[in-house]
Amino acid sequence: MRKKIALTVNGKAESFEVDVRESLLEVLRNTLGYTGVKKGCGVGECGACSVLIDGVPIDSCIYLAVWADGKTILTIEGVAQDGELSPVQQAFVDEGAVQCGFCTPGLVLTTTALAESGREYTKDELKRELSGHFCRCTGYQNIVKAAEKAIETCRHDGSCGNHHPADHYHDPEKQEGST
Amino acid sequence: MYDIQNYQEALTLSEATETLTRNPRMRIIAGGTDLLIKLHGGQIEAAELLSIRNIEALSHIEKRPDGVISIGPLATFTQMTQDPVIKAHVPILAEAAVSMGGPQIRNIATIGGNVCNGATSADSASSLFALEAELVLISSRGSRVLPISEFYLGPGKVDLRAGEILTEIRILPRHYVGFGGHYIKFAMRKAMDIATLGVAVLCKLEAGNILAEVKIGLGVAGPTPLRCFEAEAYAVGKAVSTDVLNEVGRLAIRSAKARTSWRASKEYREHLIQELVPRALREAIVQAGGGEIA
Numbered sequence: 169m170r171k172k173i174a175l176t177v178n179g180k181a182e183s184f185e186v187d188v189r190e191s192l193l194e195v196l197r198n199t200l201g202y203t204g205v206k207k208g209c210g211v212g213e214c215g216a217c218s219v220l221i222d223g224v225p226i227d228s229c230i231y232l233a234v235w236a237d238g239k240t241i242l243t244i245e246g247v248a249q250d251g252e253l254s255p256v257q258q259a260f261v262d263e264g265a266v267q268c269g270f271c272t273p274g275l276v277l278t279t280t281a282l283a284e285s286g287r288e289y290t291k292d293e294l295k296r297e298l299s300g301h302f303c304r305c306t307g308y309q310n311i312v313k314a315a316e317k318a319i320e321t322c323r324h325d326g327s328c329g330n331h332h333p334a335d336h337y338h339d340p341e342k343q344e345g346s347t
Numbered sequence: 348m349y350d351i352q353n354y355q356e357a358l359t360l361s362e363a364t365e366t367l368t369r370n371p372r373m374r375i376i377a378g379g380t381d382l383l384i385k386l387h388g389g390q391i392e393a394a395e396l397l398s399i400r401n402i403e404a405l406s407h408i409e410k411r412p413d414g415v416i417s418i419g420p421l422a423t424f425t426q427m428t429q430d431p432v433i434k435a436h437v438p439i440l441a442e443a444a445v446s447m448g449g450p451q452i453r454n455i456a457t458i459g460g461n462v463c464n465g466a467t468s469a470d471s472a473s474s475l476f477a478l479e480a481e482l483v484l485i486s487s488r489g490s491r492v493l494p495i496s497e498f499y500l501g502p503g504k505v506d507l508r509a510g511e512i513l514t515e516i517r518i519l520p521r522h523y524v525g526f527g528g529h530y531i532k533f534a535m536r537k538a539m540d541i542a543t544l545g546v547a548v549l550c551k552l553e554a555g556n557i558l559a560e561v562k563i564g565l566g567v568a569g570p571t572p573l574r575c576f577e578a579e580a581y582a583v584g585k586a587v588s589t590d591v592l593n594e595v596g597r598l599a600i601r602s603a604k605a606r607t608s609w610r611a612s613k614e615y616r617e618h619l620i621q622e623l624v625p626r627a628l629r630e631a632i633v634q635a636g637g638g639e640i641a
């Protein structure tokens with residue numbers, strides 16, 4: 169069974185047929201060639217396959233391709249602009265947060281979503297927001313450092329793009345009635 | 348590729364119930380974080396899926412004029428951690444929601460899927476048991492309202508009849524107004540792990556330190572989530588003290604039907620119940636406006 173979908177990936181509008189059995193991970197890698205989207209576990213545990221869907225981190229291995237109809241997707245290939253690393257990518261390089269690199273695309277994307285939210289995060293909140301990514305190499309310390317630095321940089325100079333719906337990472341102070 | 352034979356998308360509730368009536372083999376898919384894992388593992392084959400993801404009317408969270416808190420089944424765990432109504436009136440559900448999975452899972456997993464999946468470890472379940480939530484189930488034949496305790500029949504088994512869709516989770520004012528609550532998820536890891544034990548405690552105080560009402564919901568303490576009625580009854584009317592709290596913990600074990608699994612032994616789970624029920628109650632008392640107990 170096939171279904172036509174229309175979506176935007178890394179700023180490019182795409183429209184094509186997918187098999188309803190396919191995951192978004194399979195379509196991004198096999199149909200569109202975005203192999204920066206990694207397949208680790210295939211069951212939502214590791215975050216290697218995470219992409220931003222309308223600005224929100226989602227594991228593409230357990231997301232059906234048909235669900236992507238009408239959505240805007242960012243993969244790691246769309247993060248650098250005009251050959252320039254994004255502040256998040258630069259922070260990962262500077263802090264030595266990359267070893268084998270398999271977890272890196274997912275972590276950079278989630279960190280990008282956090283940085284773009286414009287919010288501040290305590291260390292505990294940050295660890296919680298990154299907890300859906302497994303890294304088997306680094307021991308996480310440098311990843312957390314890189315994320316802290318990137319979020320800080322973006323808060324100061326607003327240098328991150330905007331791929332997310334502004335209200336995904338709510339301000340914790342927001343109270344009832346303000347919706 | 349997932350072993351999916353047929354896939355339909357419903358845009359309205361009536362379209363969904365009609366499709367289910369026409370084709371009873373169809374299974375509802377919401378976030379897919381349970382269903383797709385089962386397809387991947389081969390526990391379900393040649394699936395016929397009916398997606399309800401795009402039925403907008405099912406993703407609300409609101410407090411109605413009569414005080415009832417109404418949660419649509421498509422509300423995601425992320426939504427529950429952040430929703431102002433949940434945070435203001437049933438913060439225990441926000442605590443439970445944030446303990447679940449990791450961010451990417453919370454961004455897509457729904458509370459309806461969590462409940463309908465029927466796992467005793469479901470992180471929303473023990474709190475929903477303590478809150479005595481009611482479930483609204485609709486099919487093309489009509490609708491019925493069921494207390495959540497009657498919905499869970501056994502491991503992975505719920506009272507969802509052919510053609511039925513869970514359309515609303517309701518929490519009545521008499522079950523949340525004036526209560527303080529606390530949820531403790533005990534797991535081997537701090538994130539991305541299934542609970543070894545889930546403990547949800549709600550309490551209401553009288554005259555500052557008398558327990559007027561206590562409700563204890565446990566997950567993974569038996570084949571389904573459960574309440575600890577004996578411990579609850581004992582607590583009512585008692586002045587808060589360490590002895591009373593410890594006795595509540597001891598009595599809670601009597602309602603549990605803990606068993607040994609690869610995650611933990613029966614004895615260990617019972618030990619956890621005895622330790623964590625008083626700990627959750629202690630915090631619930633503070634949340635209800637009572638003092639801290641030394």
Ligand SMILES: Cc1cc2nc3c(=O)[nH]c(=O)nc-3n(C[C@H](O)[C@H](O)[C@H](O)COP(=O)(O)OP(=O)(O)OC[C@H]3O[C@@H](n4cnc5c(N)ncnc54)[C@H](O)[C@@H]3O)c2cc1C
Pocket residue numbers: 211212213374375376377378379380381382383384399420421446447448449452455456457458459460461462463464468469470471507511512513514539540541542
């Ligand atoms: C990596 C990972 C980690 C996880 N961690 C946790 C955890 O920490 N705690 C926890 O509790 N769970 C956890 N889960 C399990 C799962 O994410 C939750 O149970 C989730 O809430 C299921 O919701 P869903 O919308 O994805 O359900 P789906 O998979 O779409 O559906 C689950 C079941 O419910 C039925 N269903 C769904 N909605 C309805 C409805 N409205 N009416 C009738 N039937 C319906 C479906 O037919 C299916 O049988 C985890 C899963 C993964 C993959």
Ligand code: FES
Pocket residue numbers: 206207208209210211212213214215216217218227228229230
């Ligand atoms: S490959 Fe998707 S979460 Fe591991």
Ligand code: FES
Pocket residue numbers: 265266267268269270271272302303304305306
């Ligand atoms: S750098 Fe190798 S898995 Fe993270």
